[in-house]
Amino acid sequence: MVRLYWTDRAKEDMKHIAEFISNDSIYYAQKQINKFYESVEVLYEHPKIGRSVPEYHSDDLRQILVGRYRVIYKIINETRIDIITIHHSARILNLDL
Secondary structure, three states: OOOOEEOOHHHHHHHHHHHHHHHHOOHHHHHHHHHHEEEEHHOOOOOOOOOOOOOOOOOOOOEEEEOOOEEEEEEEEEEEEEEEEEEEEEOOOOOOO
């Protein structure tokens, strides 16, 4: 079975997103965070369900769209997936891989 690992960067991204949204609504900030967690649940059974990240030419680097955000993950092997970052789609993506 696949295990999901949230990188420190992804955790920090979620923290900053929640802080920003909570300026208007703590309720919607929590709701958005829950959506991120729920969106990756499908990876346990279907690791390649996300589409490839177009800025990078790697079949193992994929993304799931959650509203205006991109949950970017890397398939490390058959048993491990790393959630790399959560990125707003309006911003330029720059991953240090």
